[in-house]
Amino acid sequence: MKKYFIAGMLVWAPLAITIWVMTWGLSVLDGVFGSVMSALMAILPSALKPALQSFRDLPGVGILIVLAIILATGVFAANFAGQWWIKLWDRIITHIPIVKSIYSSVKQVSGTLFSSNGNAFRKxxxxxxxxxxxxxxxxxxxxxxxxxxxxxxxxxxxxxxxxxxxxxxxxxxxxxxxxxxxxxxxxxxxxxxxxxxxxxxxxxxxxxxxx
Incomplete structure (x- = not known):
């Protein structure tokens, strides 16, 4: 019984861990979309809230929209006009007390980790x-x-x-x-x-x- 149980664990454990990691990542994306939708519902007229809530409840729509926004932002940031707007946005953010410290620190860390020219996590x-x-x-x-x-x-x-x-x-x-x-x-x-x-x-x- 012990041998068969271990054999079964070897089959299911990698699949279960993979599903758990993917579920966690997808829930984070869906949570971002949910926070944005909640903010919109707080400022929109009451007549629009039922339709917006129905859209929010569609399975997977939050994940797809967040991924699409990230991809579209990357395309926009890769051209000259997009870089100009990003620099303008950075200048505005860096003049806001407290926010500028958090934003600049996170931006520097993410730029170091995700840059193809960086040395972080390369060795x-x-x-x-x-x-x-x-x-x-x-x-x-x-x-x-x-x-x-x-x-x-x-x-x-x-x-x-x-x-x-x-x-x-x-x-x-x-x-x-x-x-x-x-x-x-x-x-x-x-x-x-x-x-x-x-x-x-x-x-x-x-x-x-x-x-």
């Missing part, structure tokens, strides 16, 4: 954790701030240490460059290795030939 490394002699996989996210680097002296790097089996949480650490060991495996392969708690080897790992 998997080994770092000693939680003590010397023990090692774990982390991802290089950049270099320390000037003040931090000046106080530390030796060259250091910023790394993100994900947890397992949920790599969306983890720790931000600053470690000496001399203590890290760069890996040849890709970031995707390293993530699979972490999520599987080390049971799934990277695809690039050479497999010994059968004798």
């Amino acid at each position: 998997a490394v080994l770092i000693p954790y939680p003590r010397n002699g023990s090692w774990t996989i982390a991802f290089v996210t950049g270099t320390p701030a000037e003040e931090v680097a000046a106080k530390l002296g030796a060259e250091h790097v910023n790394v993100f240490l994900p947890t397992t089996p949920n790599p969306t949480s983890g720790f931000f650490m600053i470690v000496p460059r001399a203590d890290i060991i760069e890996l040849e495996m890709s970031v995707e392969e390293a993530l699979k290795h972490i999520v599987s708690m080390g049971s799934v080897p990277p695809l690039s790992q050479s497999v010994p030939s059968a004798k």
